[in-house]
Each structure stands twice: as structure tokens, then as C-alpha cells.
Amino acid sequence: MSEQITVVANATAAPEPVRVSWIAELRATFALAWPLVIAQLAQNALATTDVIMLGWLGPSQLAAGTLATTFLMPFLVGGIGLVGAVAPLVAQARGARDTRSIRHIVRQGLWAAAILALVLTPIIWQIRPVFALLGQDPAATLLAEEYIHVAIWLLFPALGIVAFRSLLAAFDATRVVLLITVGGVVVNALANYGLIFGNWGLPRLELRGAALATLLTNIVMFTAMAIFVLRHRRFRRLHLLHRLWAADWKRLGQIFRVGTPIGITVLAEVGLFTASALLMGRLGTDEVAAHAIALQCASTAFMVPLGLGTAATVRVGHAFGRGDPIGIARSGWTAFGLGTGFMACSALVFLAFGPAIVTIFLDPDQPANHNALALAASFVAVAGLFQIVDGAQVVAAHALRGLSDTKIPMVVAIIGYWLVGMPVAYLLGFTFDMRGVGIWIGLAVGLGFVAVVLVARFAMRERLGLLRPR
Template sequence: MSDNVAAARATPQSPKAGTGWSAELRATFALAWPLVIAQVAQNALQATDVLMMGWLGPEALAAGTLASSFLMPLFLFGVGAVGAVAPLTAQARGRRDIKAIRRVVRQGFWAAIALALLLTPILLQIRTVYGWLGQDPVLAARAEEYIQIAVLMLVPAMGVIVLRSFLSTFDSTRIILVITLGGVIVNAITNYLLMFGNFGLPRLELRGAAIATVLTNLFMLGAMLTYVLRHRRFKRFNILIRFWKPDWPRFREIFRIGTPIGLTVLAEVGLFAAAAILMGRLGTDELAAHAVALQCASLAFMVPLGLGIAATVRVGVACGRKDQEGIRKAGWTSFMLGTGFMAVSALAFILFGPVIVSLFLDPSLPQNQNALMFAATYLAIAGLFQIVDGAQVVAAHALRGLSDTKVPMVMAIFGYWLVGLPVAWLLGYVLDMRGVGIWLGLAAGLAFVAVLLVGRFALRERLGLLRNIDA
């Protein structure tokens, strides 16, 4: 069987040129909703770890937080980098090029291994770095215990992203949701067994949490890989055939597109980390309120994030088949859905902020009153930037579908660090608006980036982003 014939049979649901707006809406929604819930479930993995670390006591929770604060930015950089598999496989699907799909996925695994080899030595310096930063040496030592094991999750976790990108390209997002929910269950059970020494197992505490994280990611990678290798729709791709054969052009292409994505993610994560540091200098109540409001905003953010991933796929497929109208409809459909949802969540945050924050902090306790007041105020401001936050993430992902990542990276770094953070500091400290000023600074940075990214997608033809299509 030729590769082209196999590709045709393996992609029975390949979108057709000329799809109407209503059909695009249905296709985007069907692709995105499992991804949205899967993103929420992914957050639940981290929430489970935090919850059970808290059961171990304040010291374990503090040490685990230090470990996570050091691990997550670097890990998310890696996730962004291997995320280049999504637009590359989507474009190849649009061209009906099975060889390219197989090679991109294979080199995606290579990229995951290379990134793990790069990041592991950095992560293992956690104790030294926190020593330089003046952290409690006891907490730093316990955080190191966690990291020494947790680094083993890098390859399987990034491998999951590679396979998730491949499956999303072919609209198979429900299996991603099922496996992610299974990962939440596996993580909770292994945490319970290993952290606390239940059912006769040794009590490993933070080491147990790290082992659980590794096992959970191995489970999800194994489940996805088994599905891809055995399902009749995907096994024809033979994604592991000649796995050890290098394909340097595609390996470099993944890093060319993926490195700016990783740096963009790192810039945004860094902005919110810096905002937390600024809030911490204001006092405990302000920092606690910030954490509550940010958790609510992060949960709402999962919807446009899932729609953004769908936009990368839909735009990428249309790009691969040289369908300018398909690109337009795919990008703007995801944009309208994302901003529409965020408009609803903004209204909810503004109207019901005090009720929402009371779910996190007991309003019957007098010591919580200041934090509740701050949290409701911050949540109302979060409502104001919900729309621009949704706009920027969907626009960024739509541009990724066109393999346009370098200029959006520059826009994001400039907007977050040279607009958002300075405005937060100016309003919060110089003009003494405190926490309100810091949150307005975050809104300013997100709005600035949103305008640039949405404008870039709108002007994609004039800016030459479709030159490969016109050729």
C-alpha cells in the first residue's frame, strides 16, 4: 500500500475546502470541548499534589511549593517547544502527507528526549539556586529530594504532549480526555499509597509524591501510545518505525517553531510569578486574595486555551491544503468562541465575585474578612481582562497554525515584561494603588499583547504569513 493511499484511508474525516461558518463552528466545538475538560483535569493533577502535600504538614507543603515553582517554568518551556508538533502535523494532514506526519511525531519524541537532557542538569541545581536566593536550607533540601525523582517525568510528560498533538490533529480528542482523567485517578491513588505509607507500603512523603508524578505520566504515555499503535485509524502511520533513524531537518524545524512557543509560555508564567512576588510584599491578606482570584481566572482560562489548541489544528490543516478561506474561518471561529466565553465569565466575576471567593475562604471567620474583600476586588478586575486574555491565547495559537511563532514571542515578551510588569509596579507601588494597581498592570500587559496578536492574525496576508500558500 502506498503512503498516499494509506494517508487517504487514515484520514477519513479530513476537512474539505469551502466549509461554511456553521460547519466550522461545529467542527471547532467538537474538537475543543474534550481538550478544555482535559486541561481542567491536568490542573487537577497539580491540585491533588498540593492537597496531599498539605496533609503532610506546612513544611512539606512549603518544600513542595518551592520544588514546583522551580520545576514548572522549565517544564512548561519544554511543553511549549514540543508543542510545535501540533501545527506541523496539522499542516501535513492538510497536504495528506503521511510520511511527514510520521517523521514529525518521531522527531517530536527526539525533541522531548533532548529537552529532558538539557533541563535535568539545571533542575538538579535546585538546592544551590535556592541557597543563593536565601531560602531556608531545610526546605531547599526537601525540595531537592522531590526534584531528584521528579525529573524522570520530563520525557514521558513531554511525550504525552507529542501524542496529544498528533491525536488532536485527527480530531481524536475524547481519548485524550479519557486518558487524562485516568491520570488524575492514578495520581491520587499512588499519592495516597506512597506519600503516607498506606497498605503496608513505605511512607515516602515528598519522594512518594514525586514517584507518583512519574508513574502517572508513564501511565498516560503508555495509554496514549497503546491507543495510537493499536487503533486501526492510527496504526497505519507506524509512528515508531525506524525510531532511531534521524531526520535532522524536521528535528530542527520543531525547535525553530517550538522554541519561541516555549519562551512565550515562559514569559507569561514569569509575569504572573513576578506579580505574586509584588503581592507578597504587600502582606499576607493581599497574597492570599491574589492566589484565590488567580485560581478562578486560571480555571476560566482553560476554555480559551482548549479553543486555542483547536485553532492551531484547524488553521494548520487549512494552511496545509492552501485554503485561505479555511484559515480565516478557523481562526475567527475559535476567536469568537473564546472571547464569547470569557465575556460571560467576566460578567460572572464582576457580579458574583464575593460569592465565588467565599468558596475558598470561610466568610464566617473574622480573620478572613480582609482577604475576602481583596479577593472580590481582584476578581472584578480579573473580569475586566478575561476578554483580552482569551483573545491573546486564541490569536497566538491561530498564528502557530501558520508556523508563525518568532514575532508573536517578541510581542509577548515586550507586552508582558515591558508593559505589564512596569505598569503593575508603577500603579501598585509608585501610585500606591497596591494590589488593585498590580492587577491593572496584568490587565494592561495582556491587553497590549492581545491587540498585537489579533492584529497580526487579521493582517496575515499583508504581513506575508500566507506566502507559502500563495506560492
């Protein structure tokens, strides 16, 4: 049974839940979600900027930077998922009008960020011996180590951003999240240009400059969010940093209980696509290039249901906190309808215009690109087929997080991605010789399994006892 927030009773009786119509819920969800969607796209732009500018240095630096970020990302993504438990917990407390719990949850979210940074830093620092065991090129490993030993210090600000962003989302203040994220893209681009290449009188640091730019960007974004929540009159009354040093072990444990399964769920999905890239590597260079193109197309479309999923966590959490089962249903199904509706449109676009879309990435006038383009077009077609289930599974998972239901969805994700999706991908790709298309069909099957189970779980939430506060 999932862990759910214990609602602290107020001095007065809980107010009668306010009924929200379907139209009003649609408007509220859309207003909450659209800045988050754009912010997710902007977050992608941060990594894209790094790749482009490291590419200007040359293939060796780009390869080393890619190796370094590939090593760092699983730790960071897992931590982001864990600290992201702040969002449903704050949303539930806000729905219950429990201001004291909001303060404690956010404060312990910052504690969780600090604890994770302290635990992960010495592990990530050992990138050189780890890469040596994995047989990576020694020269690339040394360059990757240079990057990691600078970028590693971004762990606390990056995870602290998640705690503050979760608070802002729970209070429907998503536009400031968008503005700060877009500002971070600008800061990252300018810092990269100055520190990588030594422009504007700055030292030419090359790969270390890229790492330093990423670190500075996260510090700037964390500082901007901290200043906003500490000084804005809407959040100042929460006294978020009052007695910051005082531990609340109950709330901290609650964040880890709810957040750890979220982190593992995200890692399971990220790991599935990482493993699929490794399988593509066994097929050839054209397959890897085509896979990267199709994956970029799919991940760009995925940002929309991901933003809607965050909105679902908040809206469902609000309704759950105020004890409103009708509001829970309307919030969850509204986000689900928006997410799957958008993905149905993107599926049509992928199926109809896939061959044209892939030419954005590779020049069709170059004969050497023809095979990769043909493969990419076929992969994008399969990606079009799984767009709806991909949107369904992410929105359903986030809606369940609004109920603090994270343990069973974690198990479902592990089974769906690794015991269903990956074996099917391998069998179709290699045993049945469907190659890259077979691998992508396996991904679709895994996502479809998770989508069906999680949507059914949300539909059966009352029968499963997910609406009982604990």
C-alpha cells in the same frame, strides 16, 4: 518571517480545498475543543491533588513541595511549549495529505522530548546549590531536593505525552486525550494516597511519595497514549516508531525553530504572573492570599479559551496545509468568537458574583479572613475586566501557530508582558499606591496589549505574507 512547513508534494495533484460553512466550522471546532477544555481542567486537578495531600502532611512538607515544583515548572512548561510545535506541523501535513511528513514530525517530536530531558536533567538536579544562592531555608531546600531527585525523571514521559497529544489533536481524536488525562487524575490520587501516607501496605514515603506518584502518573499516561497511537487502526498505518533511531535533522530543526518561540512565549506569560505574586508579597500576607484566590478563578476560566486555542491551531493548520485561505479565516475567527464569547460570560460572572465566589476559598465567618476576602473580591473584579482580552490573546496566538507564525508573537508577548504590563503594575501598585488592584490592572494592560497586536496580526495575515508556504 515565521518558519512554515514545507509541504511535500504527493504523487497526484493537490485536491481542490473543500469549502466548509460557518456553521460546519463552528460544529467542528466545538467537537474538537470540548474534550481538550475538560482535559485542561483535569490537568489542573493533578496539581490540586498534590497540594491537598501534601497539606495533610503539614506546612513544612507543603512548602518544600511548592518550592520544588516552582523550580521545576519553568523548565517543564518551556519544554511543553517547544514540543507543542508538533501540533501545528502535523495539522499542516494532514491538511496537505502528506502522511510521510506526519510520521517524521511525530518521531522527531519524541527526539526533541528526549534531547530536552537530557539537557535539563543535570540543570534541575542542582536545586540545592541554586536555592542556597537564593537564600532559601536549608531545611526546606533539603526536602525540596528529595522531591526533585525523584520527580526529575518525569521529563521525557511528560514531554512525550505532548508529542502524542499533538498528533491526536491534529486528527480530531481529542476524546481519548480526555479519557487518558482523567485516568491520570485517578492514578495520581490513588498513588499519592498510598505512597505519601503508607496506605495499602505501601511504604510511607511522604514527600518522595508525592514525587513518585507524579512520576508514575506521567509514565502511565505516556504509555497509554503510545499504546493507543501504535495499535489503533487509524494511526497504525503511520508506522510512527519505524526507524525511530534514524534522525531527520530537517524536521528536528523545524520543531525547534517553530517550538522554541512558543516555549519562550509561554514562559513570558507564566513569569509575568510569578513576578506579580512576588510584588504582592511586598504588600502583605492578605494580599498574597487574595492574589492566589483571584488567580485560581482566572486560571480556571482560562482553561476554556486555552482548549479552543488548541483547536484553532489544528483547524487553521489543516486549512493552511491544504492551501485554503478561506478555511484559515473561518477556522481562526470561529475559535476567536467562541473564546471571547465565553470569556465575556465569565467576565459578567466575576463582576456580578465576585464577592460570593471568593468565599469558596476562605471562611467569611472568621474575622481574620475579612480583609483578604475584600481584597480578593476587588482583584476578581479586575480579573473580570481582562477576561475578554485574555481569551482573545490566547486564541489569536494559537491561530497564528497554525500558520507556524511563532517568532513575532514571541516578541510581542515579551514586550507586552514585561515592557508594558509589569512596569504598569509596579507604577500603579507602588508609585501611585493602588497596591494590589494596581498590580492586577497592570496585568490587564499587558494582556490587552498582546491581544490587540496578535488579533491585528491574524487579521492582516495575507498582507504580512503569513499564508505563503515555505
